[in-house]
Amino acid sequence: MGGTEHLTVERVGATLVLTLNRPEAKNALSLPMLVGLYDGWTEADEDDSIRSVVLTGAGGTFCAGMDLKALAGGGRLDGDPHRDRLKADPDLHWKAMLRHHRPRKPVIAAVEGHCVAGGTEMLQGTDIRIAAESAVFGLYEVRRGLFPIGGSTVRLARQIPRTHALEMLLTGRPYTAAEAERIGLIGHVVPDGQALAKALETAELVNANGPLAVEAVKVSVYETAELTETEGLERELERGWPVFDTADAKEGSRAFAEKRPPVFRRA
Known part of the structure; x- marks a missing residue:
C-alpha cells in the first residue's frame, strides 16, 4: 500500500x-x-x-x-x-x-x-x-x-x-x-x-457478493447510461451472459442450494 x-x-x-x-x-x-x-x-x-x-x-x-x-x-x-x-x-x-x-x-x-x-x-x-x-x-x-x-x-x-x-x-x-x-x-x-x-x-x-458479477454490473450501469433503452438492453446482455458461465456463478447457486455462504474465487 x-x-x-x-x-x-x-x-x-x-x-x-x-x-x-x-x-x-x-x-x-x-x-x-x-x-x-x-x-x-x-x-x-x-x-x-x-x-x-x-x-x-x-x-x-x-x-x-x-x-x-x-x-x-x-x-x-x-x-x-x-x-x-x-x-x-x-x-x-x-x-x-x-x-x-x-x-x-x-x-x-x-x-x-x-x-x-x-x-x-x-x-x-x-x-x-x-x-x-x-x-x-x-x-x-x-x-x-x-x-x-x-x-x-x-x-x-x-x-x-x-x-x-x-x-x-x-x-x-x-x-x-x-x-x-x-x-x-x-x-x-x-x-x-x-x-x-x-x-x-x-x-x-x-x-460478500461475486466480484465478477459486481464489476460487470457497475460497468453495465455506466456504459449504458447514455444509450437508448434498446441499445442499453443489448449491451446489458453482452455484459451479463458471460457472468453466468463463470465458476463463481455456479458456486453461488450451489451455495444457495446447500444453505451456506458462497466462496467466490474470481473465476
Whole structure:
C-alpha cells in the first residue's frame, strides 16, 4: 500500500480505505493528495483481493476543494517533490479526482463536515454516498468567479434532476445533508461521526457478493447510461451472459442450494 503525506491508505478486510489527510486545511486538494489518490485507484484496479474502496476525509471533514490560498499566492499544484509525477502524466489530477477515471471496483464515499467545490465534484465520481447529518455540500466556484471544471456541468444534471443541478451550480449556495439526500446527491444520512462505519458496513455487503458479477454490473450501469433503452438492453446482455458461465456463478447457486455462504474465487 502506498499513500503520501496528505493521503493515507488502509486495508479493512477486502476494502481499501483512502483518507484525505490534510485536516488543517479542511483537506483542500494538494498535489501529494492527488498523487496518493491516483495511486490508490490504481492499486484497487490492479489488486483482485480488493473488492471495494471507501473514500473519506480526516479530521471531521471531507474536502473543501482546491487550495485557493495557494492559488491566490500564484502557486499551482507543482510546488513540491511530487511535481515530476504531474509532469510525467499531465492528466494525473483529473484521474485522481475521478474526472478521467472510473475505478473498476465500487467506490463508497463517507462524508463528514465540508464536501464542497472540488469535494462535491469528486463525490460525483463515486458510486455510493453516505454523509453525516452536519455534512455540507455545494459547488462554490461561481461565488469566486471560477468554473466547476471538475466535471459538474456535465455530470451533475445526469445524476440529479436538472433544476436542482442548475440551482446548485448557479447559486453556489451550501446544501445540508438532508437536502442533498432529498435531491438525490447522496443516498444515506447518518449521525455525525458514523459515516465511515456505515460506509464500511455497506462495503462488507458489496464484498460478500461475486466480484465478477459486481464489476460487470457497475460497468453495465455506466456504459449504458447514455444509450437508448434498446441499445442499453443489448449491451446489458453482452455484459451479463458471460457472468453466468463463470465458476463463481455456479458456486453461488450451489451455495444457495446447500444453505451456506458462497466462496467466490474470481473465476
